[in-house]
Amino acid sequence: xxxxxxxxxPSVPLKDELDIVIPTIRSLDFLEVWRPFFEPYHLIIxxxxxxxxxxxxxxxxxxxxxxxxxxxxxLGPKAxxxxxxxxxxxxxxxxxxxxxxIYTVDDDCxxxxxxxxxxxxxxxxxxxxxxxxxxxxxxNTLYDPYREGADFVRGYPFSLREGVPTAVSHGLWLNIPDxxxxxxxxxxxxxxxxxxxxxxxxxxxxxxxxxxxNLAFDRELIGPAMYFGLMGDGQPISRYDDMLAGWCSKLxxxxxxxxxxxxxxxxxxSKASNPFVNLKKEYKGLxxxxxxxxxxxxxxxxxxxxxxxxxxxxxxxxxxxxLNHIDPYIVRLADAMITWIDAWExxxxxxxxxxxxxxxxxxxxxxxxxx
Amino acid sequence: xxxxxxxxxPSVPLKDELDIVIPTIRSLDFLEVWRPFFEPYHLIIxxxxxxxxxxxxxxxxxxxxxxxxxxxxxLGPKAxxxxxxxxxxxxxxxxxxxxxxIYTVDDDCxxxxxxxxxxxxxxxxxxxxxxxxxxxxxxNTLYDPYREGADFVRGYPFSLREGVPTAVSHGLWLNIPDxxxxxxxxxxxxxxxxxxxxxxxxxxxxxxxxxxxNLAFDRELIGPAMYFGLMGDGQPISRYDDMLAGWCSKLxxxxxxxxxxxxxxxxxxSKASNPFVNLKKEYKGLxxxxxxxxxxxxxxxxxxxxxxxxxxxxxxxxxxxxLNHIDPYIVRLADAMITWIDAWExxxxxxxxxxxxxxxxxxxxxxxxxx
Numbered sequence: 001x002x003x004x005x006x007x008x009x010p011s012v013p014l015k016d017e018l019d020i021v022i023p024t025i026r027s028l029d030f031l032e033v034w035r036p037f038f039e040p041y042h043l044i045i046x047x048x049x050x051x052x053x054x055x056x057x058x059x060x061x062x063x064x065x066x067x068x069x070x071x072x073x074x075l076g077p078k079a080x081x082x083x084x085x086x087x088x089x090x091x092x093x094x095x096x097x098x099x100x101x102i103y104t105v106d107d108d109c110x111x112x113x114x115x116x117x118x119x120x121x122x123x124x125x126x127x128x129x130x131x132x133x134x135x136x137x138x139x140n141t142l143y144d145p146y147r148e149g150a151d152f153v154r155g156y157p158f159s160l161r162e163g164v165p166t167a168v169s170h171g172l173w174l175n176i177p178d179x180x181x182x183x184x185x186x187x188x189x190x191x192x193x194x195x196x197x198x199x200x201x202x203x204x205x206x207x208x209x210x211x212x213x214n215l216a217f218d219r220e221l222i223g224p225a226m227y228f229g230l231m232g233d234g235q236p237i238s239r240y241d242d243m244l245a246g247w248c249s250k251l252x253x254x255x256x257x258x259x260x261x262x263x264x265x266x267x268x269x270s271k272a273s274n275p276f277v278n279l280k281k282e283y284k285g286l287x288x289x290x291x292x293x294x295x296x297x298x299x300x301x302x303x304x305x306x307x308x309x310x311x312x313x314x315x316x317x318x319x320x321x322x323l324n325h326i327d328p329y330i331v332r333l334a335d336a337m338i339t340w341i342d343a344w345e346x347x348x349x350x351x352x353x354x355x356x357x358x359x360x361x362x363x364x365x366x367x368x369x370x371x
Numbered sequence: 372x373x374x375x376x377x378x379x380x381p382s383v384p385l386k387d388e389l390d391i392v393i394p395t396i397r398s399l400d401f402l403e404v405w406r407p408f409f410e411p412y413h414l415i416i417x418x419x420x421x422x423x424x425x426x427x428x429x430x431x432x433x434x435x436x437x438x439x440x441x442x443x444x445x446l447g448p449k450a451x452x453x454x455x456x457x458x459x460x461x462x463x464x465x466x467x468x469x470x471x472x473i474y475t476v477d478d479d480c481x482x483x484x485x486x487x488x489x490x491x492x493x494x495x496x497x498x499x500x501x502x503x504x505x506x507x508x509x510x511n512t513l514y515d516p517y518r519e520g521a522d523f524v525r526g527y528p529f530s531l532r533e534g535v536p537t538a539v540s541h542g543l544w545l546n547i548p549d550x551x552x553x554x555x556x557x558x559x560x561x562x563x564x565x566x567x568x569x570x571x572x573x574x575x576x577x578x579x580x581x582x583x584x585n586l587a588f589d590r591e592l593i594g595p596a597m598y599f600g601l602m603g604d605g606q607p608i609s610r611y612d613d614m615l616a617g618w619c620s621k622l623x624x625x626x627x628x629x630x631x632x633x634x635x636x637x638x639x640x641s642k643a644s645n646p647f648v649n650l651k652k653e654y655k656g657l658x659x660x661x662x663x664x665x666x667x668x669x670x671x672x673x674x675x676x677x678x679x680x681x682x683x684x685x686x687x688x689x690x691x692x693x694l695n696h697i698d699p700y701i702v703r704l705a706d707a708m709i710t711w712i713d714a715w716e717x718x719x720x721x722x723x724x725x726x727x728x729x730x731x732x733x734x735x736x737x738x739x740x741x742x
Contacts, residue, residue, distance in 0.1 A: 115486075137668075138577070138578055138579065138580075138664065139573050139577050139578065139579035139633075140579075141541065141543065141549075141579055141580060141582070141633050142543070142548060149561065149562075149563070149564065149565065150548075150563070150565070151548070151550060151554055151558065151561065152550075152554065153548065153550060153580050153582070154549045154550055154551040154554075154580060154582065154610070154614075154653075155551070155580030155581075155582075155611075155613075155614040155617070156551075156580055157660055157661055157664050158553075158657065158661070159661050170512065172512065177513060177521075177522070177524065178512075178524050178525045179522060179523075179524060179525055180524075180525040180526070180527075183522055183523065183525075187522065190520065190522065191520075192513065192520070192521070193520065194520065194521070194568055194569075196514060196567060196568050196569045197565055197566070197568070198565075198567040198569060202510050202574075203573075203574050203576070203577035204576075204577070205574070205575075205576045205577070206509070206510050206574035206576070206577060207509055208509065208510035208511075208512055209511075209524050209525060209526030209527055210526075211512070211524070211525065211526075239525070242526075243525075243526040246526070262510075262512050282525075286529065289528055290528055290529070290530050293528050
């Protein structure tokens, strides 16, 4: 896609190209405020915790709801790779989606307003981010060069101005910032009030903390890397589900020359989670990330890995081999990463070879309820 | 410097720590609008072109003015490394300054207003950027973590939260964006109206097009790398003076674990330069950068290079050796880079060994006029 051609976005909401994935343990009244923006899309609701609990969804939304029993039934033994009692269960929704794009959002997040007081349509901005190229090889100081009123600045190599396909769009949060437990404890009253009117590509080679509160991505390009790990029930760690997916997806995007953007759109994060509970969930991660992040920063994947799935399998092997000394959990995690790819390929068979079993399973996914 | 300690900036303008360097060919009436912000500081005015022309400076400013005759007299044969008839001559001012910080600004730039209508004090923001740490090893999605109301987000390694010293603060421009000639020709009416309320560290390993219109840096940390090359009169290229300094300073900052920030402050760039003239000046650079930038992206400097000056000498050698096929000019440029370091060390002798000759020369720099 040539620069300067993608400057306005069609009013078509691309409703057949995007699913909205929401993990939840409660009734989804929060959807009311999102109605103008979410109603055109199909929702995939992943019910966490007690499967007998009834999750109410406001009328008028088109959705499938999967609880733990559904996940176990649909994935069989491979359901072991999907977290329980943790928001990381959302990746089941990524796996069963049939759409090109995923937008995933937390149920304690609401519509924010831009500085002009206008409600922010997060879906539209994420799609704009995903459908315009990224520029990971050189930093543009005026931010997104494809945006109306912007361009590449003097000194930007012309050979890089076509950019590369964008795989991930990481949106931000007004009000409650996404802080870890120690920072929450130290700054209980801090609120994010700054609306930074920018979208930028995170340069190749740079890592970032990917938060799943307001996240969109291209399933076809990077879906297999969006595995949210083994967290929560029965695991020694929680709240690192999106971090893991962020490290893996950025590494793989860099390897495959795909782009990762961060910035707009903002949503309104309503409520800080309990910092003491969070500390319990995340404290091992606070140690482990000190070793895991430098490990990712020095990794290179072999050239033969030319798809996200192949990269991910290779990465799982490397994690198992090089990080197993951290904790026995790491080996379980690496094995689960392989299981995840198996499951992914059952439901999203590579174009070249479509195994019958996968097709059968594909047909076997029953929408629990759909209006 | 520990995070969360640097959240407010003293009202002291640090006037004894910063010089403002302005290259010019005309009288400096533009200083009137900057008076509230620039008057406390010492100005170093580098007069380009005809040295007999009288440059008027508004009353009340404390300044030294150097024309070409001064440069030739002060540097002797080494004056050959300072460009003539090109804004790149400004680096002479960096060399003769005795301050820790430099702010350099173009004389077609004026005070911009922030979204609240308040005049932006560029010097204050640059000093704040330079005196707070940078975070080049991991990207913080809420931008500058040291800013009031912001912090490191969940998943940011704690071991990296002290940051590293900031060497460069790259400010931006409202109104006329810094475009190359082809973009100017294609988009003659484009104006930058977007105020992005952010300062961010450019990650380690990522390069960017550094523009000198609104630039500050720490002379002690990175001064030797802020050489603006051989441009203009007698040279095949122009308008790449700041780009060269940007490539070199970023490479060296990355090697020395120093930070480079971009974003705030904005100033108001009043007038687009003539795109046809610019095309003539820069067109060789449009080709050459396609080869030079990838060369920089793969360079590593030897560990022994532990100062900006040592790095710069090594870099000059590498450029001479690896890029000489581009044009005979490259060899002249590389030689000039060495001459620059010689001159730099005459005026800024390394602390360990202060050669007498340098001190003599230091004392020999006469302020042309100072109020």
